[in-house]
Amino acid sequence: MRKMLALMTGGGTLFGGASLAHANGWNMPVGVTDLSAEIYTLHMTIFWICVVIGIVVFGVMFYSLFKFRRSKGAKSAHFHENTTVEVIWTAVPLLILVGMAVPATATLQKMYDASDAELDVMITGQQWRWRYEYLGEDVAFNSNMSTPRAQITGEEERGEHYLLEVDEPLVLPINRKVRFLLTADDVIHSWWVPDFAVKQDTIPGFINENWVRINEPGIYRGQCAELCGMDHGFMPIVVHAMEEDEFDQWLVERKEAAEAEAMGVDREWEMDELMERGEQVYGSICASCHQADGGGSPPAFPGLAGNQELIDDVDWHIDVVLNGVSGTAMPAFRSNLNPVELAAVVTYSRNAWGNDTGDAVQPAEIVELLE
Amino acid sequence: MAPKLPPHHSLQHSSTTATAGGQVHDDHDHHPQPRGIMRWLLTTNHKEIGSLYLIFSLIMFFIGGIFALVVRAELFQPGLNLINPEFFNQMTTMHGLIMVFAAVMPAFTGLANWMIPLQIGAPDMALPRLNNFSFWLLPVAFTLLLSTLLMPGGGPNFGWTFYAPLSTTYAPPSTTFFILSLHIAGVSSILGAINIVATILNMRAPGMRMMDMPLFVWTWLITAFLLIAVMPVLAGVITMMLMDINFGTSFFDAAGGGDPVLFQHLFWFFGHPEVYIMILPAFGIVSAIIPTFARKRLFGYASMVYATASIAVLSFLVWAHHMFVVGLPLAATLFFMYTTMLIAVPTGVKVFNWITTLFRGSITFEVPMLFALAFVVLFTIGGFSGLMLAIAPADFQYHDTYFVVAHFHYVLVPGAVFSIMAAVYYWLPKWTGHYPSEILGKWHFWLSVIGVNLTFFPMHFSGLAGMPRRIPDYALQFADFNLVSSLGAFLFGFSQLIFVWVIIKCVRGGVKAPAKAWDGAEDLEWSVPSPAPLHTFETPPDFKPVQH
Amino acid sequence: MWGVIKSVLAAFFGVQKERQRRHDFEHGKPGAFILVGLLMAVVFVVVIAALAIYVAG
Incomplete structure (x- = not known):
C-alpha cells in the first residue's frame, strides 16, 4: 500500500508539477501528514469496495434488463424467496463492513491522541477571520483574507490563490507534534486544512482539540467549513510550514516584535505613526464590514465616514471599539487587538475620509481604559 | 371492523350499486356539494385532499427549484456576479426548507391520501375532517415562511439545519416567523401521520392481514410512526430557539451557560429519522412498480418489511454521524460509526430484492418503470457515498463539503423525487382515467436523468478537491465542476416543465385507461374503475390474499 | 420463549423461514414479540x- 501511495503521489508530482497538495484537482489530497495519508487510503479502499459491489449489482441488473425483456419474448418465472440467498446477501455485506470498521477504528484512535504535543496553538474563529495564539509564547495575531474586493467583483483579474490567501498565515514547524485548541467568539466555524486532514468545529464556549505533525515544508490552504454567516465563504486558512530551525527563528522575531510593541505603549505616538498603523489595522479588521472607504453597508454596518456621532464623541467611539455593541454584529476588540493597534485604528477612523477631527488617541489612554 | 364514515359519505345513495369487486357506481349523486373554492376548502374526501397535497407540493417544488437555480446561477462562475452573499445564504436555506418540508413530504402524504385507502380497500381515511385540517395548515405555514423573504433583514439565512447560535443570537428578526411556520408544518405532519396510522390499522378490507398489505402501505405505516416520534423533537428544539431569541433563555448560548452542541444533538435526533421519512415511502413505490413491469412477484416481501423496520429502528441510533467534527468523545464517534455502517445492510437487502425481482421477469419499459429503474441505480450510488461518509476518519475530510451535497442530493432527487414522479406516472391512469403521454414522459425522463447527473455528479469531485458547502464564491480550481453543475441544474429545472405539461395533458384527455391500467399490476386499487370515482369501497371489497 | 427470541433475532437479521414466520403469525402472541423486540433493541x-x-479504552 505504501508503495502504491508513493507511486500515486509521485505521479501527481509529475503532472501537477508543484506541490503534492493539489496534485489532482478531483480527488481527496493525500496530504502531508501520516494521518492524512492513512485517511486517503481508507477513502480509496472504501471507494474501490463500492466500485466492485456496484459492478456486480449493476451488472446483474443490466443483464436482467437486457436479457429478460418482454419484447424479446421473455416469460416471467415464478420463484420468490430463498432463505439461503437472503442469508448470503445479508451476511456478506456485514463481513465487508466489519472488515472496513477495523482499520477505521485504528485510524480514529490515532486521530484522537493529542497527547505529548510540543507546541500548543489556540485557534479562534470570528466573523470572519481566524485568530492564532501561540500558547506560552506571547505571540498572537489575526489572519484575514487578503484577496482584494475588486477581484471578487471581477473588476480586476483573479490571482492564482483567489479567495485562498491571507494577510498573515499561521506558521508551524514541520516534524513536531502541534496541538490545536479550537474555540470561537461568536458562531460556530470549522477550521479545515485538507492537506492535514484536520477539520474541527470551533464552538463558542467550548474548546476542541486536534493535532498535526507535518512532514513537508510548504504552504497549505483551507477554508472555513461551517456556515457562519454572510462572509462564510471569505475566511480562508493558510498555513506556512517551515523547517524547525527556521520556525524557531521566526518565533523569536515575532516575540521581539511583540515586546517592542508592548514597550511602545508608554511613549507618546506621532499622528503620522498612528495613521499609518491605523490604516493597516483598519484594512485587515474593519474594512470587511465598514468598507475601505468608510462607507459601510447600512443598515447592518453603519458608515464611519462623516458619521456625526463618531465625530462628536471620542469616548463613545473608543467604547464601541473596545467593548462592541451588544445586539449588533459589532464585536468587542479589547482582547483581539493590542493597545497600540486599538489607539491607532481609532485615530485612523477619526481622521480618515474627511472626518478630520485631529484627535490622536494615545496607546497609554487605551491601557488606562483596559484596566 | 366498522369504519366510521363522515356524514356525507353515509350509505344513502338511492341509486348506488356496489359490485362484487367493491366498485361503486355513483349514477346520481343528490347531495348538495359546495362548489368552486369552497368545495376544495371544505372537502373531506381522501382523493380530493390527495390531489390538493400533490398540487401544493408541485408548486412548492417549482418555488424551491427557482431558489436552487438562483444559487446555481451565482455559482456558474467564480466571483460575486448576481447576488450578494447575504441573499445567497437566504436562497440556500429556503431551497432546503421548501424542498424538504413543502415539496417532498407533502408529495408523499398526497400519495398516501390517494392510494392507501384504495390499496387497503377502505372508503376513505379514518379521520377525514382532520385530513382536511392537516392539508390546509400547509399553505398557511409556507406562505408565512416565504413571506419572511420580504421582511426587513431578510428571511432565514442560516442553512436548512439552522445551527444555533447563528440561528438565534445572530439571526435576522424574521426568525420568529420561521419558527412559527415550522411549528404549523410540524402539526400538519403529525396529524397526517396519526390519520395514516389509524387508517392502516383499522380500515383494511376484511381478510387483509398486516403481511398482506402492499409495501407502499407498509412503508408509510412505519414512516408515520417515525413522524409521530420525531416531529415533537423538532417542535421542542425550535421552541427552545424561540425562547432564546425572545425570552432571554440560554439553551444554546454559551455566554449564558448554554450549549450550542445540544442544538445539533436535538436537531439531528429529529433530522436523521426525517431523511428516512423522505425515503421509506419511495421504497414502497418502487416495490410496487418493479414487480408490475417485470410481471413477477417481488422476490422477498417479508424481508422488505423487515428491512424497512430495521432501517426505521436504526435511524434513531445514528444521528451523531452528522456531527463527527464537533468534538465528540472517541467512544461516541465509534458508536455512531458502527451503527451507521450497519444501515448499509438492510438498505442493501432492498436493492438486492429489487434486482432479483427483475431477474427472469418479463420486463417492459413504460415511463413509471424507467423512473423506478433510475431510482434503483442512482439511489444506490447515493448509498455508496453514504457508506463512504459513514467511515468517520474519512468523514473528517468529507464533512461539510460538496461531497456531502452530492450524496444527499443523489438520495433525495433521483431517490425521493424520482420515486414520486414514478408514482405519478404509475397512478395517473387511475386518477384521471387516461394514460400519460409516453413520448413526453420519455423526454421528461431522459432529460431529467441527464440533468440530475450533470448537476450532482461533479459535486463529488469538487467536494473531494476541497470545496466547502454553502459558499457564494469559490477558488478557481473548482470553476469547471461548478460550470457543469450549473448547466445541469438548468437542464433539470426546465425539463420539469415537461412534467407539468404531461400532467395537464393527461387530466384533459388521452388514451383511455381500463380499471387495471398496467397488465402486471396486482393491488386493490386496480379493481376500481379508472378514473377512480369520488367514493370507492363503500362496501368493503372481497379481499383474497395473494401468497406474499 | 426461546422460540420468540429466535424469531426476533431472525427479524433483526432480516431473514426468516416462511414456514416459521407463518407459524409465529398464526400461533404467537403479538405482545410477546413486541416486548422481546424492544428488549433486544436495548440489548x-x-x-x-x-x-x-x-475499543476507545
Whole structure:
C-alpha cells in the first residue's frame, strides 16, 4: 500500500508539477501528514469496495434488463424467496463492513491522541477571520483574507490563490507534534486544512482539540467549513510550514516584535505613526464590514465616514471599539487587538475620509481604559 | 371492523350499486356539494385532499427549484456576479426548507391520501375532517415562511439545519416567523401521520392481514410512526430557539451557560429519522412498480418489511454521524460509526430484492418503470457515498463539503423525487382515467436523468478537491465542476416543465385507461374503475390474499 | 420463549423461514414479540455501546 501511495503521489508530482497538495484537482489530497495519508487510503479502499459491489449489482441488473425483456419474448418465472440467498446477501455485506470498521477504528484512535504535543496553538474563529495564539509564547495575531474586493467583483483579474490567501498565515514547524485548541467568539466555524486532514468545529464556549505533525515544508490552504454567516465563504486558512530551525527563528522575531510593541505603549505616538498603523489595522479588521472607504453597508454596518456621532464623541467611539455593541454584529476588540493597534485604528477612523477631527488617541489612554 | 364514515359519505345513495369487486357506481349523486373554492376548502374526501397535497407540493417544488437555480446561477462562475452573499445564504436555506418540508413530504402524504385507502380497500381515511385540517395548515405555514423573504433583514439565512447560535443570537428578526411556520408544518405532519396510522390499522378490507398489505402501505405505516416520534423533537428544539431569541433563555448560548452542541444533538435526533421519512415511502413505490413491469412477484416481501423496520429502528441510533467534527468523545464517534455502517445492510437487502425481482421477469419499459429503474441505480450510488461518509476518519475530510451535497442530493432527487414522479406516472391512469403521454414522459425522463447527473455528479469531485458547502464564491480550481453543475441544474429545472405539461395533458384527455391500467399490476386499487370515482369501497371489497 | 427470541433475532437479521414466520403469525402472541423486540433493541444498543467504549479504552 505504501508503495502504491508513493507511486500515486509521485505521479501527481509529475503532472501537477508543484506541490503534492493539489496534485489532482478531483480527488481527496493525500496530504502531508501520516494521518492524512492513512485517511486517503481508507477513502480509496472504501471507494474501490463500492466500485466492485456496484459492478456486480449493476451488472446483474443490466443483464436482467437486457436479457429478460418482454419484447424479446421473455416469460416471467415464478420463484420468490430463498432463505439461503437472503442469508448470503445479508451476511456478506456485514463481513465487508466489519472488515472496513477495523482499520477505521485504528485510524480514529490515532486521530484522537493529542497527547505529548510540543507546541500548543489556540485557534479562534470570528466573523470572519481566524485568530492564532501561540500558547506560552506571547505571540498572537489575526489572519484575514487578503484577496482584494475588486477581484471578487471581477473588476480586476483573479490571482492564482483567489479567495485562498491571507494577510498573515499561521506558521508551524514541520516534524513536531502541534496541538490545536479550537474555540470561537461568536458562531460556530470549522477550521479545515485538507492537506492535514484536520477539520474541527470551533464552538463558542467550548474548546476542541486536534493535532498535526507535518512532514513537508510548504504552504497549505483551507477554508472555513461551517456556515457562519454572510462572509462564510471569505475566511480562508493558510498555513506556512517551515523547517524547525527556521520556525524557531521566526518565533523569536515575532516575540521581539511583540515586546517592542508592548514597550511602545508608554511613549507618546506621532499622528503620522498612528495613521499609518491605523490604516493597516483598519484594512485587515474593519474594512470587511465598514468598507475601505468608510462607507459601510447600512443598515447592518453603519458608515464611519462623516458619521456625526463618531465625530462628536471620542469616548463613545473608543467604547464601541473596545467593548462592541451588544445586539449588533459589532464585536468587542479589547482582547483581539493590542493597545497600540486599538489607539491607532481609532485615530485612523477619526481622521480618515474627511472626518478630520485631529484627535490622536494615545496607546497609554487605551491601557488606562483596559484596566 | 366498522369504519366510521363522515356524514356525507353515509350509505344513502338511492341509486348506488356496489359490485362484487367493491366498485361503486355513483349514477346520481343528490347531495348538495359546495362548489368552486369552497368545495376544495371544505372537502373531506381522501382523493380530493390527495390531489390538493400533490398540487401544493408541485408548486412548492417549482418555488424551491427557482431558489436552487438562483444559487446555481451565482455559482456558474467564480466571483460575486448576481447576488450578494447575504441573499445567497437566504436562497440556500429556503431551497432546503421548501424542498424538504413543502415539496417532498407533502408529495408523499398526497400519495398516501390517494392510494392507501384504495390499496387497503377502505372508503376513505379514518379521520377525514382532520385530513382536511392537516392539508390546509400547509399553505398557511409556507406562505408565512416565504413571506419572511420580504421582511426587513431578510428571511432565514442560516442553512436548512439552522445551527444555533447563528440561528438565534445572530439571526435576522424574521426568525420568529420561521419558527412559527415550522411549528404549523410540524402539526400538519403529525396529524397526517396519526390519520395514516389509524387508517392502516383499522380500515383494511376484511381478510387483509398486516403481511398482506402492499409495501407502499407498509412503508408509510412505519414512516408515520417515525413522524409521530420525531416531529415533537423538532417542535421542542425550535421552541427552545424561540425562547432564546425572545425570552432571554440560554439553551444554546454559551455566554449564558448554554450549549450550542445540544442544538445539533436535538436537531439531528429529529433530522436523521426525517431523511428516512423522505425515503421509506419511495421504497414502497418502487416495490410496487418493479414487480408490475417485470410481471413477477417481488422476490422477498417479508424481508422488505423487515428491512424497512430495521432501517426505521436504526435511524434513531445514528444521528451523531452528522456531527463527527464537533468534538465528540472517541467512544461516541465509534458508536455512531458502527451503527451507521450497519444501515448499509438492510438498505442493501432492498436493492438486492429489487434486482432479483427483475431477474427472469418479463420486463417492459413504460415511463413509471424507467423512473423506478433510475431510482434503483442512482439511489444506490447515493448509498455508496453514504457508506463512504459513514467511515468517520474519512468523514473528517468529507464533512461539510460538496461531497456531502452530492450524496444527499443523489438520495433525495433521483431517490425521493424520482420515486414520486414514478408514482405519478404509475397512478395517473387511475386518477384521471387516461394514460400519460409516453413520448413526453420519455423526454421528461431522459432529460431529467441527464440533468440530475450533470448537476450532482461533479459535486463529488469538487467536494473531494476541497470545496466547502454553502459558499457564494469559490477558488478557481473548482470553476469547471461548478460550470457543469450549473448547466445541469438548468437542464433539470426546465425539463420539469415537461412534467407539468404531461400532467395537464393527461387530466384533459388521452388514451383511455381500463380499471387495471398496467397488465402486471396486482393491488386493490386496480379493481376500481379508472378514473377512480369520488367514493370507492363503500362496501368493503372481497379481499383474497395473494401468497406474499 | 426461546422460540420468540429466535424469531426476533431472525427479524433483526432480516431473514426468516416462511414456514416459521407463518407459524409465529398464526400461533404467537403479538405482545410477546413486541416486548422481546424492544428488549433486544436495548440489548443491541448496549452491546454496540459497550464495544465502542471498550475499543476507545
